[in-house]
Amino acid sequence: MFDTILIANRGEIACRIAATARRMGIRTVAVYSEADARARHVQACDVAVPIGGPEPKASYLRADAILDAARRTGAQAIHPGYGFLSENAEFAQACAEAGLVFIGPPAKSIAAMGSKSAAKTLMAGADVPLVPGYYGDRQEADFLQEQARAIGYPVLIKASAGGGGKGMRIVESDAEFAAALASCQREAASSFGNPQVLIERYLLKPRHIEIQIFADTHGQxxxxxxxxxxxQRRFQKVIEEAPAPGMTPERRAAMGQAAVAAAQAVGYTGAGTVEFIAEPDGRFYFMEMNTRLQVEHPVTEAITGQDLVEWQLRVAAGEPLPLSQDQLRIQGHAIEARVYAENPDKDFLPSIGRLDVLQWPAHVGFQVGPVRVDGGVREGDTITPYYDPMIAKLIVHGKDREQARRRMLHALAAVRSTGLHTNIAFLSRLMDNPAFVAADLDTGLIPREHDRLFPAAAETPDAVLALAAAAVLHQGGLSGSDPQPAPDPGHASGAQAPSHPAGPWQSADGWRVGDAYERTLPLQDAQGDHTARLRRLGGDWLLSTGDDGAFQAFQWQAEGRHPCRLRIRLGDTETRAETYLQGRRLDIFTEGRRHTLDWQDPIALATGQADDTGGGLTAPMPGKILSVAVATGDAVKQGQPLVVMEAMKMEHTIEAPHDGVIQEVFYAVGDQVTEGVTLIALETAPAES
Incomplete structure (x- = not known):
C-alpha cells in the first residue's frame, strides 16, 4: 500500500479521498490554486502545495505543476478525483513515465473511451446496443446537418470529448441546427479543448441509468x-438514487453484464461508470463510459456498504477486488441531492459570492449512514466563478425508497444557508413532486413538471412578517413577552417567565413615557413590499401586517443572536423559527422553508435613489463575453439573442426583453465583466401610429 498520495483535485472529492486515505493510514498531499488557498480540502490533507492561478488552466489542468508537486512531496501515487485531469490519457501516461501510480485506468483505456464517437464505434464491435446516430470524424456544419436530417428530428448534439452536460443541445428542427451546433462547438472547445461533436436520435421519455463497474489487475x-x-437540469444530474426504481433482476443482470463487457473491451482497471439511456419498454443503449469515480458514487456506497475510494486505492496498489460478484448485495435505498449555489427561478443561474451561513443536519461524515454530507466548502467560504458551483452532496439511506425520500425532505429542511441563492427549496419541491414520489422518472421530468416545481409566488404569510418584526426588535435590544398563554395553576411550563427589571428606566420592552411606543418596519421580499406596524400599549405588543390597519395581539420571545431562535404568537397561532440578520438582510427558517427579506430604515428608504438602469441589460453573473450579435442602432425583437456570455464553463444567452433599438453596446468579445454591469442600452421601440 502507498505511504503518500497526491490528490490532483479540489472541493468535496478531494476531502472525500483524504478522509478514506487518513482512515487507511495514508499520508495525503493537496494541490491548490490561488483562489483555493483557504479551501477546505487544503486543510483536510497533511501537506498542501500551491500550483498556480485561479483559472483551471493555470492550476488544476497543469500536469507539469502537479507532477512536480508529487515529486517534491515524495508521493508514490496520484488520485485525479473527477473533472480536470481525471480522464486525460496524456496525464495518466505522464504519471506512469514519472514512476507514479495513476489511481485510475491505464492511459490506453482512457483514450479508448475518451472520445464518445470512438467509444461508440468500439462498443458496436462488442455488440453493445447503441442509439442511432452519427459518430464519425467529419465535422463540417453542412454535413452534420445532413446527418441530423437522416436521423430525424429531434436530435441531440453532444460534445464528443465531453461530459457533465456541457456542449449538449436538443435540436427540434432544421432551422435551429446551425446555431445550436455553433454553440455546442464553442462550449466543447472551452470546456474540453476539443470542438468535435456527435449527433444521435433524441429519445422521448428516456431514463438515464448507469452501472458502477470495478476491475482489478488480476482479470476480475x-x-x-x-x-x-x-x-436532470441542463443535462446535468440533480438527483441520483440507487437502486433504480422498477429495475427487474433480469434487466439489472443484462445491463451489468453489458457494462462489464464494455470495460473488458478496453482492458479496464479501477473504478468506472458505464452510462446507458433506457426507453420505457426496457430497451437500453450505450451512451458513454466515464473512466473515473463519479459525483454520485455515495449512493452506490450506501446500498453496498463499500468504500469505493478504498477499493480504488487497493486496486491501484495491485490488490485483488475485495469482493466477487456473487458476494455483492443491495441493502435498502439511497438518494443523493446535489446542493448548488444557483437560482432555480432564473434558469438555475449560478450564484457567486460568500456563504455567510452554512450549517448541515447531523450526519456521519464520509461513512455510510442515514444522512451523509460530502462537502468541499464551509461557512464563510466564497463560491467563485472559476469552478463548478456545487456546495455539497446530501445523501440519505433508508430501508426502502419512501423512507429515503422522507429522510431527504427532513435533511433538506435542516440545512441553513444564507448569503447566496441555493437550490435547496427546489430540491424539497422535487422530493415532494407527485411524479418523483411515484418514481415516474425520465430526463424530462423537471421541464414536464415545471408548473408544480416552479409554482407562482405565494403571498408572504403574516407569521413571517411577524417573525421579521420580532427579529428586528430583538436585534435592536428590545425584549418580548412569553408567547405562551398563561399556564393553569399547578401546570408546569417549559418556558421560563421573562425577568422584569425593578423600574421602567431599565426596561427593554419598549416602555415609553406616556405609555406609547410605535414603529413602522418597511420590509421587502421576492413577493413585493410589506409593512409591519408595531404598537406597545401597557404591557401588550400589537402588530398590523395587512392593508386594513387592524392590529393583532403579538407576543414574542427570542434567544441568541446568530442564529436568533424565535417563538411568536400572532393572534391564536404560535410559530417557531431561526433567523439570521446581517445588515438589512434577514433570513428566516420556519416550517422547513427559508424566507429572505430586506428591512429598510425609513430614513434610508426616503433618500434612496430610484432605479436608473434606463432600460439597460445587465450581466447576471461574472463572466466572459463570447459573442455580440447586435450593434448601435439595430432594431431588435423581443426574445432575440443579443449577447452570449460564458460563466462556470457554460454559455448563457442574453435576449432582448422587449422590442427596441440598441442605443449602445458597452462590451466587446473577450471582455471579462462583473455581475450587474450594464452590457447593452436598449431603448423601447416607439408604438406604431
Whole structure:
C-alpha cells in the first residue's frame, strides 16, 4: 500500500479521498490554486502545495505543476478525483513515465473511451446496443446537418470529448441546427479543448441509468449495481438514487453484464461508470463510459456498504477486488441531492459570492449512514466563478425508497444557508413532486413538471412578517413577552417567565413615557413590499401586517443572536423559527422553508435613489463575453439573442426583453465583466401610429 498520495483535485472529492486515505493510514498531499488557498480540502490533507492561478488552466489542468508537486512531496501515487485531469490519457501516461501510480485506468483505456464517437464505434464491435446516430470524424456544419436530417428530428448534439452536460443541445428542427451546433462547438472547445461533436436520435421519455463497474489487475471485473440519474437540469444530474426504481433482476443482470463487457473491451482497471439511456419498454443503449469515480458514487456506497475510494486505492496498489460478484448485495435505498449555489427561478443561474451561513443536519461524515454530507466548502467560504458551483452532496439511506425520500425532505429542511441563492427549496419541491414520489422518472421530468416545481409566488404569510418584526426588535435590544398563554395553576411550563427589571428606566420592552411606543418596519421580499406596524400599549405588543390597519395581539420571545431562535404568537397561532440578520438582510427558517427579506430604515428608504438602469441589460453573473450579435442602432425583437456570455464553463444567452433599438453596446468579445454591469442600452421601440 502507498505511504503518500497526491490528490490532483479540489472541493468535496478531494476531502472525500483524504478522509478514506487518513482512515487507511495514508499520508495525503493537496494541490491548490490561488483562489483555493483557504479551501477546505487544503486543510483536510497533511501537506498542501500551491500550483498556480485561479483559472483551471493555470492550476488544476497543469500536469507539469502537479507532477512536480508529487515529486517534491515524495508521493508514490496520484488520485485525479473527477473533472480536470481525471480522464486525460496524456496525464495518466505522464504519471506512469514519472514512476507514479495513476489511481485510475491505464492511459490506453482512457483514450479508448475518451472520445464518445470512438467509444461508440468500439462498443458496436462488442455488440453493445447503441442509439442511432452519427459518430464519425467529419465535422463540417453542412454535413452534420445532413446527418441530423437522416436521423430525424429531434436530435441531440453532444460534445464528443465531453461530459457533465456541457456542449449538449436538443435540436427540434432544421432551422435551429446551425446555431445550436455553433454553440455546442464553442462550449466543447472551452470546456474540453476539443470542438468535435456527435449527433444521435433524441429519445422521448428516456431514463438515464448507469452501472458502477470495478476491475482489478488480476482479470476480475464486477458491477456494483445501478444508479438512476434521470432527474436532470441542463443535462446535468440533480438527483441520483440507487437502486433504480422498477429495475427487474433480469434487466439489472443484462445491463451489468453489458457494462462489464464494455470495460473488458478496453482492458479496464479501477473504478468506472458505464452510462446507458433506457426507453420505457426496457430497451437500453450505450451512451458513454466515464473512466473515473463519479459525483454520485455515495449512493452506490450506501446500498453496498463499500468504500469505493478504498477499493480504488487497493486496486491501484495491485490488490485483488475485495469482493466477487456473487458476494455483492443491495441493502435498502439511497438518494443523493446535489446542493448548488444557483437560482432555480432564473434558469438555475449560478450564484457567486460568500456563504455567510452554512450549517448541515447531523450526519456521519464520509461513512455510510442515514444522512451523509460530502462537502468541499464551509461557512464563510466564497463560491467563485472559476469552478463548478456545487456546495455539497446530501445523501440519505433508508430501508426502502419512501423512507429515503422522507429522510431527504427532513435533511433538506435542516440545512441553513444564507448569503447566496441555493437550490435547496427546489430540491424539497422535487422530493415532494407527485411524479418523483411515484418514481415516474425520465430526463424530462423537471421541464414536464415545471408548473408544480416552479409554482407562482405565494403571498408572504403574516407569521413571517411577524417573525421579521420580532427579529428586528430583538436585534435592536428590545425584549418580548412569553408567547405562551398563561399556564393553569399547578401546570408546569417549559418556558421560563421573562425577568422584569425593578423600574421602567431599565426596561427593554419598549416602555415609553406616556405609555406609547410605535414603529413602522418597511420590509421587502421576492413577493413585493410589506409593512409591519408595531404598537406597545401597557404591557401588550400589537402588530398590523395587512392593508386594513387592524392590529393583532403579538407576543414574542427570542434567544441568541446568530442564529436568533424565535417563538411568536400572532393572534391564536404560535410559530417557531431561526433567523439570521446581517445588515438589512434577514433570513428566516420556519416550517422547513427559508424566507429572505430586506428591512429598510425609513430614513434610508426616503433618500434612496430610484432605479436608473434606463432600460439597460445587465450581466447576471461574472463572466466572459463570447459573442455580440447586435450593434448601435439595430432594431431588435423581443426574445432575440443579443449577447452570449460564458460563466462556470457554460454559455448563457442574453435576449432582448422587449422590442427596441440598441442605443449602445458597452462590451466587446473577450471582455471579462462583473455581475450587474450594464452590457447593452436598449431603448423601447416607439408604438406604431
Amino acid at each position: 471485473c464486477v458491477y456494483l449495481f445501478e444508479r438512476d440519474c434521470s432527474v
